[in-house]
Amino acid sequence: GAGVSQSPSNKVTEKGKDVELRCDPISGHTALYWYRQRLGQGLEFLIYFQGNSAPDKSGLPSDRFSAERTGESVSTLTIQRTQQEDSAVYLCASSPRRLAEAFFGQGTRLTVV
Amino acid sequence: AQRVTQPEKLLSVFKGAPVELKCNYSYSGSPELFWYVQYSRQRLQLLLRHISRESIKGFTADLNKGETSFHLKKPFAQEEDSAMYYCALSGNFGNEKLTFGTGTRLTIIP
16 A cells, blocks of 8 residues: 655745644554654654554644644644744654554655745 | 764765764663664665664664664665665653654765
């Protein structure tokens, strides 16, 4: 089947607008991660979902960021009142179980103008 | 808290020379360590994990708990090894998020 799919691939938005990024994980994968990668920098952890456990939100940079996951399927990352520093590639990954290999999507490149 | 440090942002090595990408970690329990690689215009993907104790594409990595290190090594670099390499750590139950280092860009000089 298909790998992890993210949409849109690219998003340009005006400062102050809200954006929603979507991640379709591999079917059956219980774990799902969101990361942010700013230009020239490493992967910054945002949030981790594992099955029905409470998500680990410790990486969300501010209350403008939120994420949801419906069961063990689609996840959306929402950024409210976008700022220019939110410009980055947002990566989603899923994993079949705890401590297993993470499979990454192609990312969504967000540009805030 | 879990932390991964990759001290080298850039590393250039001649083809045929040995490669060592450094990774140090901080974690109070028994971690799972991984190396991920991103080739040009491709997705980030797993290269190897310490629990498998295998060699992938000629690369190996040994977990040294005393030095809290998980350096990636290859005896003879090849041009196709040029890529971005990330060391990552996952903790025990309750601390399972996958934490990445800042990455090392490896360039193999022909």
